[in-house]
Amino acid sequence: MQRESVAIVTGSSTGNGFETSLLLAKNGFFTYATMRNLNKSTRIKEIAKNENLPLEVLELDVTNDKSVANTIDIIGNRHQRIDVLVNNAGYEHHGAVEELSMDEIRAQFETNFFGAVRVMKAVLPIMRKQRSGTIVNVSSIGGLIGVPLNSAYVGSKFALEGFSESMKYELEGFGIKVILIEPGAVKTNYLDNAKQAQKAMNPDSPYAEFSKKMSAGVKERFKEASSSSPNQVAEVILSAIKSEKPNTRYLVGNDAIAIKERRKNSSDSELEVWIKESLLEQKGF
Ligand SMILES: NC(=O)c1ccc[n+]([C@@H]2O[C@H](COP(=O)([O-])OP(=O)(O)OC[C@H]3O[C@@H](n4cnc5c(N)ncnc54)[C@H](OP(=O)(O)O)[C@@H]3O)[C@@H](O)[C@H]2O)c1
Numbered sequence: 553m554q555r556e557s558v559a560i561v562t563g564s565s566t567g568n569g570f571e572t573s574l575l576l577a578k579n580g581f582f583t584y585a586t587m588r589n590l591n592k593s594t595r596i597k598e599i600a601k602n603e604n605l606p607l608e609v610l611e612l613d614v615t616n617d618k619s620v621a622n623t624i625d626i627i628g629n630r631h632q633r634i635d636v637l638v639n640n641a642g643y644e645h646h647g648a649v650e651e652l653s654m655d656e657i658r659a660q661f662e663t664n665f666f667g668a669v670r671v672m673k674a675v676l677p678i679m680r681k682q683r684s685g686t687i688v689n690v691s692s693i694g695g696l697i698g699v700p701l702n703s704a705y706v707g708s709k710f711a712l713e714g715f716s717e718s719m720k721y722e723l724e725g726f727g728i729k730v731i732l733i734e735p736g737a738v739k740t741n742y743l744d745n746a747k748q749a750q751k752a753m754n755p756d757s758p759y760a761e762f763s764k765k766m767s768a769g770v771k772e773r774f775k776e777a778s779s780s781s782p783n784q785v786a787e788v789i790l791s792a793i794k795s796e797k798p799n800t801r802y803l804v805g806n807d808a809i810a811i812k813e814r815r816k817n818s819s820d821s822e823l824e825v826w827i828k829e830s831l832l833e834q835k836g837f
Contacts, residue, residue: 556606558631559793560584560624562614562671563641565592567740568690571786572638577605579790581636584627586612588619588641614641614667624674634678636793639668640690644705644742646767647749648759656749657704664708669715676728684727686793689716690785691732693808697815697823700831701759701766717800731792732800736807736837737779743771762832769831773807780805810837 559576563569564585573585577600585596585607593609600607610626613619627634645652645660668689679685694702695709713732720730752763773779785804792798803809814826814837829835 555633556580556582556631557635558582558584558627558633559636559638560586560612560627560634560671560675561638561640562586562612562667563588564596564609565589567742568735568738568782568785569638569640570596571782572640572789573607574599574605575783575786575790576636576638576793577607578603579794580606582606582631583608584623585609586623588613612671614639614671615662617670620670620674624671624678628678633682634675634685636686636688637671637675638688638690638789639671641667642690642708644702644746645749646701646746646763647704647752648701648757648763649703651749651751651757651759652704653750656747657707660704661708661711664705665711665715668712672719676723679728680723680726686729686731686798687716687719688731688733688789688792690789691716691734693734693736693803693805693811695732695734697811697827699827701763720800729798730800731798731802733785733789733792734801734803734808734812735780735785736803736805736809736811737774738782738785738805739774739779740782743774765832769834772834773831773837779807807837 559581561569561573564573565587573583577583590611597609610623612623642664645656672687689712691712692709694706695713699706716730716732788802788804792802803812814823830837
């Protein structure tokens with residue numbers, strides 16, 4: 553009998569993590585749909601039960617050392633192996649750098665960057681011993697280009713990109729693959745869950761006008777047909793995991809493809825003009 557592959561997905565309560573957990577389970581992975589708040593697990597458990605899927609929900613808060621260690625220990629002890637980790641948990645904290653507090657910027661990195669690092673460090677000894685494994689880090693097209701009023705988020709995703717790209721070298725000898733997923737706009741709860749710099753709430757903020765324009769531009773991009781569904785993200789993740797020789801990076805969505813193409817074919821100043829036109833003047837990508 554073929555051995556069952558074990559997958560862990562972080563941030564599975566909604567959106568990309570929710571769909572990825574279900575898709576992996578439907579494709580035969582014993583999937584741990586982890587989330588920080590188990591009260592949000594009803595729906596995914598219900599689907600798994602109705603469809604008889606190999607899926608279990610466990611608590612995991614990527615910002616908490618104990619929570620990560622406990623959950624990875626439970627999974628490691630049960631299966632003696634971990635084949636796939638999808639580092640998906642994340643959020644966006646908008647705001648001008650001047651108005652973001654150091655705590656707000658740290659919290660952004662604590663989840664999007666250090667959170668992913670924490671879970672990778674917990675699974676790596678297991679993957680190294682078994683001499684195989686796939687780590688999928690959900691980055692963003694914002695991991696490749698700067699976005700107005702989004703320095704904290706973009707910074708956290710650039711960090712994840714550089715970290716992942718560098719790790720590959722030390723891990724390939726142990727049969728461990730590292731993959732980056734770079735979605736454009738995806739219709740999830742992401743925009744609703746995005747945070748704003750506390751100081752930006754002040755109507756006298758010197759960035760208020762700029763912020764209003766930007767926020768309208770971003771909302772439009774999410775409405776556009778070019779934005780993706782979380783199922784598309786999940787499908788790209790699954791096919792990357794199944795690939796014998798995966799690429800380092802996978803874009804998701806026509807907007808992400810258009811942006812990367814621009815990046816490749818433009819000077820920095822040309823790209824800046826295009827980003828301003830696309831987002832602030834709402835011309836689209
Ligand atoms: N949607 C997009 O347009 C888009 C584009 C590019 C990249 N992405 C990336 O895709 C990933 C998933 O986002 P999404 O679009 O699916 O948004 P979402 O629906 O808001 O889901 C975010 C998930 O992350 C979880 N999370 C946040 N902090 C956490 C923590 N400390 N520990 C564990 N889980 C935590 C949330 O849990 P709670 O329910 O408890 O809050 C939720 O399950 C993120 O990394 C995001 O940066 C999204």
